[in-house]
Amino acid sequence: MRPAHNYGHPIETGVPRPPHEPMPWVDPATNQTPSTNIDTKQMKSIFREYGARAAGLSLLPVLLAARSWADGPQTTPSIFAPASTPANSIFGLSMFVLGITGAIFVVVGGLLAYAIIRYRAKSSDDASEPPQIYGSVQVELAWTVVPILIVVVLFLTTARIIFAIQDAPKPKDALDVTVVGHQFWWEFRYPTLGIVTANELHVPVSTPQDPEPTYLHLLSADVDHSFWVPQLAGKTDLIPNHPNETWIEPQHTGLYYGQCAQFCGVEHAKMLLRVYVDTPEQFAEWVKDQQQPGVQDPQVAAGRQIFETHACTNCHTIKGTAAGTFGPDLTHLASRATIAAGAAMNTPADLHEWIKDPDHYKPGCLMPAMQLSDQEIDQLVAYLETLH
Amino acid sequence: MADQTLPIGGSLDITPERSERQTLLEWLQAWVVTVDHKRLGILYVVYSIFFLLVAGAEALCIRIQLMIPNNHFVSPETYNELFTMHGTTMVFLVGMPILFGFGNYLVPLMIGARDMAFPRLNAFSFWLTAFGGLLLYYSFIGGFGLYGMGAAPDVGWFAYAPLTTKPFSVGHATDYWALALIVSGFGTLGTAINIIATTLSMRCKGMTLLRMPLFVWLMLVVSALTLITITPLTAAQVMLLIDRYLGGHFFDAQAGGSAIIWIHFFWIFGHPEVYVLVLPVFGVASEIIPVFSRKAIFGYPAMVAASAGIAFVSLGVWAHHMFTVGMTSVGNTFFVLSTMLVGIPTGIKIFNWLATIWGGKVQFRVPMMFCVAFLFQFLIAGLTGIMLSVAPWDWQLHNSYFVIAHFHYVLVGAIIFNIFAAIYYWFPKVTGKMLSETLGKWHFWLFFIGFHMTFDTMHFVGLLGMPRSIYTYEANRGWNHLNMIVSIGAFIQGIAVLVFAFNMMHSLRKGKEAGNDPWDAWTLEWSTPSPPPEYNFATDPEVYSRRPLWDIKHPDDPDWKYE
Numbered sequence: 001m002r003p004a005h006n007y008g009h010p011i012e013t014g015v016p017r018p019p020h021e022p023m024p025w026v027d028p029a030t031n032q033t034p035s036t037n038i039d040t041k042q043m044k045s046i047f048r049e050y051g052a053r054a055a056g057l058s059l060l061p062v063l064l065a066a067r068s069w070a071d072g073p074q075t076t077p078s079i080f081a082p083a084s085t086p087a088n089s090i091f092g093l094s095m096f097v098l099g100i101t102g103a104i105f106v107v108v109g110g111l112l113a114y115a116i117i118r119y120r121a122k123s124s125d126d127a128s129e130p131p132q133i134y135g136s137v138q139v140e141l142a143w144t145v146v147p148i149l150i151v152v153v154l155f156l157t158t159a160r161i162i163f164a165i166q167d168a169p170k171p172k173d174a175l176d177v178t179v180v181g182h183q184f185w186w187e188f189r190y191p192t193l194g195i196v197t198a199n200e201l202h203v204p205v206s207t208p209q210d211p212e213p214t215y216l217h218l219l220s221a222d223v224d225h226s227f228w229v230p231q232l233a234g235k236t237d238l239i240p241n242h243p244n245e246t247w248i249e250p251q252h253t254g255l256y257y258g259q260c261a262q263f264c265g266v267e268h269a270k271m272l273l274r275v276y277v278d279t280p281e282q283f284a285e286w287v288k289d290q291q292q293p294g295v296q297d298p299q300v301a302a303g304r305q306i307f308e309t310h311a312c313t314n315c316h317t318i319k320g321t322a323a324g325t326f327g328p329d330l331t332h333l334a335s336r337a338t339i340a341a342g343a344a345m346n347t348p349a350d351l352h353e354w355i356k357d358p359d360h361y362k363p364g365c366l367m368p369a370m371q372l373s374d375q376e377i378d379q380l381v382a383y384l385e386t387l388h
Numbered sequence: 389m390a391d392q393t394l395p396i397g398g399s400l401d402i403t404p405e406r407s408e409r410q411t412l413l414e415w416l417q418a419w420v421v422t423v424d425h426k427r428l429g430i431l432y433v434v435y436s437i438f439f440l441l442v443a444g445a446e447a448l449c450i451r452i453q454l455m456i457p458n459n460h461f462v463s464p465e466t467y468n469e470l471f472t473m474h475g476t477t478m479v480f481l482v483g484m485p486i487l488f489g490f491g492n493y494l495v496p497l498m499i500g501a502r503d504m505a506f507p508r509l510n511a512f513s514f515w516l517t518a519f520g521g522l523l524l525y526y527s528f529i530g531g532f533g534l535y536g537m538g539a540a541p542d543v544g545w546f547a548y549a550p551l552t553t554k555p556f557s558v559g560h561a562t563d564y565w566a567l568a569l570i571v572s573g574f575g576t577l578g579t580a581i582n583i584i585a586t587t588l589s590m591r592c593k594g595m596t597l598l599r600m601p602l603f604v605w606l607m608l609v610v611s612a613l614t615l616i617t618i619t620p621l622t623a624a625q626v627m628l629l630i631d632r633y634l635g636g637h638f639f640d641a642q643a644g645g646s647a648i649i650w651i652h653f654f655w656i657f658g659h660p661e662v663y664v665l666v667l668p669v670f671g672v673a674s675e676i677i678p679v680f681s682r683k684a685i686f687g688y689p690a691m692v693a694a695s696a697g698i699a700f701v702s703l704g705v706w707a708h709h710m711f712t713v714g715m716t717s718v719g720n721t722f723f724v725l726s727t728m729l730v731g732i733p734t735g736i737k738i739f740n741w742l743a744t745i746w747g748g749k750v751q752f753r754v755p756m757m758f759c760v761a762f763l764f765q766f767l768i769a770g771l772t773g774i775m776l777s778v779a780p781w782d783w784q785l786h787n788s789y790f791v792i793a794h795f796h797y798v799l800v801g802a803i804i805f806n807i808f809a810a811i812y813y814w815f816p817k818v819t820g821k822m823l824s825e826t827l828g829k830w831h832f833w834l835f836f837i838g839f840h841m842t843f844d845t846m847h848f849v850g851l852l853g854m855p856r857s858i859y860t861y862e863a864n865r866g867w868n869h870l871n872m873i874v875s876i877g878a879f880i881q882g883i884a885v886l887v888f889a890f891n892m893m894h895s896l897r898k899g900k901e902a903g904n905d906p907w908d909a910w911t912l913e914w915s916t917p918s919p920p921p922e923y924n925f926a927t928d929p930e931v932y933s934r935r936p937l938w939d940i941k942h943p944d945d946p947d948w949k950y951e
Contacts, residue, residue, distance in 0.1 A: 075864045075865060075866065076852050076853065076865055076866030076867075077852070077853030077865065078851060078852045078853055078866075079784040079785070079851055079852075079853060080851060087784075089780065090780045090781055090783065090784055093778060093780055093781060094775070094778070094781045094784070097774065097775055097778050097781060098775070101771040101772075101774055101775060104771060105767065105768065105771055108738065108739075108742070108767055109764065109767060111742060112742055112745075112760075112763055112764060112767070115742060115745045115746050115750075116745060116750055116760055119681070119745060119746065119747060119748050119749065119750050120749075120750045120752065121682075121749040121750055121751045121752075122749075125749055129682050129683075129749075129942075130681075130682050130683055130747055130748050130749050131683075131747065132683060132684045132945075132947075132950075133683065133684070133686060133743075133747060134684050134686070134687075134688070134950055135686055135687035135688065135689070135690065136687075139743070140687050140690050140736070140739075140740075143735065143736065143739040144732065144735075144736055147731060147732045147735040147736075148732055150731075151728045151729065151731060151732060154728060154774065154778065155724060155725050155728055158721075158724050158777075158778045158779060158780065159721045159724065161780045162717050162720050162721055162724070162779050162780055163717050163721075165780055166716075166717040166720070167717050183556075218714075220641075222550070222556065223548070223550050223551040223556055223647075224548050224550075224551065224647055226712060226787060228787075228853075228855065230784060230853040233783070234712070234780060234781075234782075234783020234784045234786075235712050235783055235784070235786060235787065236712055236714060236783070237712050237713045237714060239641075239647050239648060239713060239714070240550060240641030240642065240647055241641035241642070241644070241645070241646065241647065242641075242646070242647065242648055242713075242714065244713075244714035245714075257853075257862075257865070258853075259855060259858075260855070261786070261787045261788070261855040262548070262712075262787060263468075263543075263544045263548070263551070263856075263857035264551065265468075265551060265556065266464050266465055266468060266542070267464060268468075268857060268858060268859075269464065269857075269858035269859045269860050269861070270860075272862070342862075363463060363464055363465075364464055364465060
């Protein structure tokens with residue numbers, strides 16, 4: 001039997017934060033995940049709330065609500081809460097298109113509603129047929145020309161934004177990151193900084209005084225994936241043998257959620273993605289820490305030996321020890337908030353469960369259970385937790 | 389035939405007198421060996437309704453799983469199989485066969501012919517399609533293969549390579565998927581050829597091309613489109629099988645193949661496929677809306693031209709499914725333009741339907757209720773389609789629940805609504821019995837409410853960043869309540885479909901007698917008895933206008949005066 005606790009649910013409270021990361025944006029009140037299992041009381045409250053929401057559900061309030069949360073990261077990755085240059089351009093364009101389509105809906109929908117009410121058969125009608133009208137060239141020309149004009153306007157506006165985003169000149173001091181999609185996790189390489197990490201991307205914030213966009217080079221190690229952090233940019237696919245590029249330029253520090261948006265296999269749903277947007281100072285500090293080799297603490301030598309003498313090294317890198325590349329680089333595992341591409345939190349208990357039975361959090365994932373005893377796993381976890 | 393073996397054909401009737409009541413085997417044999425277009429049409433429709441229930445049940449399992457975050461109703465593997473089978477079944481085993489079934493039944497009757505041009509090809513095509521479906525579902529048993537892996541296909545109905553190549557898809561599930569679609573694809577091609585030949589060469593006297601009912605026109609356009617679009621799909625499936633079994637590298641990126649080639653092939657098929665599904669129901673609406681508005685269709689030539697225009701433009705828009713794969717800015721811009729162009733003929737059609745209602749005496753019988761709902765829903769689907777054609781916005785919306793909502797607005801809001809309308813409208817002709825109006829109204833309102841709860845809400849989940857194809861989601865993303873609403877709506881739709889199924893079975897036994905022409909309609913099929921005899925028309929009909937029965941009913945003011 002699997003323990004009922006914590007089944008696949010990230011719990012963000014009590015995450016040990018690396019001492020160098022003050023994370024000023026993390027507000028425990030907003031960044032907290034609801035409890036793991038939904039009990040009856042919660043179900044009731046869900047139904048109650050759902051009723052209230054359903055009552056008030058219409059396009060405008062949702063849009064306004066989504067927009068009012070903007071100016072920074074939020075746990076709901078709404079495309080209407082942009083916090084980065086390309087996402088902002090898309091948001092502006094989308095509002096324009098929504099305005100035009102909304103107007104069309106009101107006019108045509110209104111005519112349709114009027115027609116079915118006005119022209120419904122009444123009991124007072126006689127049995128005669130209404131006048132037969134077969135068509136009218138003038139009227140039909142009119143409603144052909146108007147849509148053509150609308151298409152021209154929409155097309156020109158769209159083309160402008162396509163070129164503005166896709167062909168934006170790359171500034172010299174832009175940060176380069178190579179993103180490699182794997183079944184079912186993300187590899188982030190900073191070629192100019194000599195850093196390799198996984199699942200949690202750190203980038204510097206971009207300010208009007210010091211604009212610093214991040215250019216992402218997208219590759220895939222196996223099948224198609226798609227990089228999507230809605231608040232930062234539209235999605236771009238990672239396709240094997242077909243390098244792609246996209247860019248982000250976040251204006252607010254904080255934690256942004258995203259996930260793989262192209263079905264990539266059994267655990268596609270748990271290929272989650274976090275982007276931490278740091279202040280320049282935080283980012284510099286993070287870079288400095290990540291460039292260090294793996295910590296070698298003699299107190300956890302037993303765990304380290306287990307790591308080195310088992311098949312862990314076939315897939316994982318810990319700089320100075322192992323150089324496997326099939327799985328995430330673990331050199332600074334303890335500096336990350338989550339494990340298993342966001343499927344679980346980086347706590348000793350979750351890490352233990354993950355190593356013991358990876359299928360517990362991600363059934364079908366490619367990491368095998370290593371058949372270690374609980375004691376060995378505890379030692380291994382103790383070692384991994386030192387890898388700041 | 390028995391008498392042909394005698395020296396003087398037909399001089400002596402040696403056929404033994406048959407008992408009045410057929411035995412079960414005789415009854416079954418009559419249906420299996422039939423080459424009658426009406427029986428084959430019914431077979432298509434019954435087959436599709438069966439798979440509609442199956443794929444609907446799959447959708448309900450999907451919605452139970454997504455009701456609450458981190459649910460464990462089904463495993464990830466099962467979930468992936470469910471959405472793959474739901475999509476594949478609905479497109480290939482429900483949508484296409486049911487529409488070709490309507491075409492089979494109605495095209496000869498509407499053009500005054502006694503059967504399709506190639507009756508045996510017709511039967512062959514149906515059985516290919518039927519066995520294709522069985523092959524797909526056999527994967528639940530046979531997909532395990534020697535590897536003990538797989539069961540049903542789990543690669544999505546779009547089946548993007550290289551996820552479908554051997555290293556990532558062991559077992560035989562993907563093979564069943566590919567083979568089933570090849571087999572049913574050949575069936576579809578046969579039917580398409582048959583419909584083209586029938587409409588071009590079997591029309592009765594006076595039935596010029598520009599007097600054909602719009603449904604027949606649309607089936608002609610769709611059949612031509614089918615010939616073009618099924619081919620790349622079949623080619624892609626063959627390439628996939630070569631990759632999987634003969635060491636090919638079409639899609640094997642590590643050996644220099646291209647994953648993008650698959651995406652191109654799939655959508656060169658896949659986008660026109662949407663029009664293959666939606667154009668016939670435009671035909672259905674163009675038959676039903678005039679009859680219940682009591683007016684001739686407004687702008688018939690424009691409707692024909694717009695249909696052909698949509699079909700033509702639809703061949704050049706496929707890469708709007710690929711705005712995120714990394715095309716150049718110029719490539720993206722081209723497909724933005726071609727996609728937006730679809731809006732123009734589509735707009736013409738909506739305006740013409742509106743103008744047909746305008747000034748009429750609209751009778752809200754059940755078929756018309758479904759058609760009016762279709763008009764509203766198709767308007768919205770068209771507008772969200774424009775949003776998706778805006779490439780930068782599509783970079784956000786692509787593969788999110790917004791896209792799911794959009795295409796279900798087309799596939800359910802337009803196509804399924806019109807299929808229901810068509811069944812309520814032509815059921816009396818096919819069976820001789822009326823469907824119950826009361827049950828029909830229950831069916832309509834339940835389905836309408838459920839549809840809007842589900843698919844309106846899905847748009848918002850997508851805007852809030854929920855991607856498609858995920859078997860579960862995090863609890864803190866703000867998607868929980870919306871997903872609950874979506875799921876409840878799905879169950880209401882499920883109940884509505886059960887009401888519909890009950891209505892069909894109930895009315896078949898106890899329904900009111902329909903008579904030849906219960907709706908006071910104007911096309912040729914309503915001049916035959918209900919159900920029509922095997923030969924359809926005792927003598928060849930002759931028509932003088934687009935509405936032959938109108939001419940007969942209104943000899944003082946016939947249509948041909950105005951054409």
